[in-house]
Amino acid sequence: MDALGADAGSDWAPTVVRARVRVGDVDLHYAEAGCGSPLLLLHGLGGSHFDWEHQIPFFARRYRVLAPDLRGFGASPRGRRGLGVPEHASDVAAFLDALGVARCRLIGHSMGGAVAQQFTLDHPDRVERLVIANSAPSFRPRSLRHHIEFFYRFAVMGLLGPERLARIGAQRSFPAPEQAAQRARAIARGARNSRRNYLAALRALAAWSVIERLGELRLPVLVAASEHDYFGHDQTVMFAHALPRARLHVFKGAHHGLPSEQPQAFNAVVERFLDGPPPAWRKAGA
Numbered sequence: 001m002d003a004l005g006a007d008a009g010s011d012w013a014p015t016v017v018r019a020r021v022r023v024g025d026v027d028l029h030y031a032e033a034g035c036g037s038p039l040l041l042l043h044g045l046g047g048s049h050f051d052w053e054h055q056i057p058f059f060a061r062r063y064r065v066l067a068p069d070l071r072g073f074g075a076s077p078r079g080r081r082g083l084g085v086p087e088h089a090s091d092v093a094a095f096l097d098a099l100g101v102a103r104c105r106l107i108g109h110s111m112g113g114a115v116a117q118q119f120t121l122d123h124p125d126r127v128e129r130l131v132i133a134n135s136a137p138s139f140r141p142r143s144l145r146h147h148i149e150f151f152y153r154f155a156v157m158g159l160l161g162p163e164r165l166a167r168i169g170a171q172r173s174f175p176a177p178e179q180a181a182q183r184a185r186a187i188a189r190g191a192r193n194s195r196r197n198y199l200a201a202l203r204a205l206a207a208w209s210v211i212e213r214l215g216e217l218r219l220p221v222l223v224a225a226s227e228h229d230y231f232g233h234d235q236t237v238m239f240a241h242a243l244p245r246a247r248l249h250v251f252k253g254a255h256h257g258l259p260s261e262q263p264q265a266f267n268a269v270v271e272r273f274l275d276g277p278p279p280a281w282r283k284a285g286a
Helices: 085-098 111-122 144-160 162-173 177-190 195-205 211-216 233-241 263-275
Strands: 017-023 026-033 037-042 063-068 104-109 127-133 221-226 246-251
Touching: 017 085, 026 085, 037 085, 037 111, 063 085, 085 111, 085 195, 104 111, 111 127, 111 195, 127 263, 144 162, 144 195, 162 177, 162 195, 221 233, 221 263, 233 246, 246 263
Parallel strands: 037 063, 037 104, 104 127, 127 221, 221 246
Antiparallel strands: 017 026, 026 063
């Protein structure tokens, strides 16, 4: 059974409320905990709010944490709309409106990082600080490695189904022997995915890019990257350098599931960024 408990090193366990709110033609399911300034968490492709099991209790000590299941994933139905990044960003705006949230801090992981960038570009006055983890400003395949990665996911999900893809992804994200429990949780959650919804979202993600608009992201941004991610080091550095007020932190030894693989280190770096002085202004691309 999935559960959200106290963060590591703390005896205090927040009350996590699970609810749903009408957004367009569907009820988006979400988890909420804590009080204070709103902090929005957006999961990656094939994920849900349970992917933030280590972040929700930690940040609920100081923030009103909101973690929705994006349309078509987790407990949220697909409805009639598409599953592209702009559609998800539109849902996020409606979700915040429904909960009476005008501005927030925002953390997005993988596909959630793409949605976070799109939402911030579409609504620049609604995001105070932005954290992009294990993500990029474009998911369009630009190299042979990227083409192979997308084709591999399409093939495995299309032919073998969600459980098989979840097993492969879990092994890549949590490869160490001592990470067996993390692998098991990732497999169980990934196996619940809809093949149709996953493939639709993956197809739309492969066509998404905001590279030409990165200079518009003038708010403080933390780019949280993993040493052993799908995205190469040079690509991540170029991303951070294209942002006017960015800070880059590369987590040594980490893989694509950074918030789950190294939660204590990730939470500490993100907390310092959210509460500390913003990165200095500089010319984008410098």
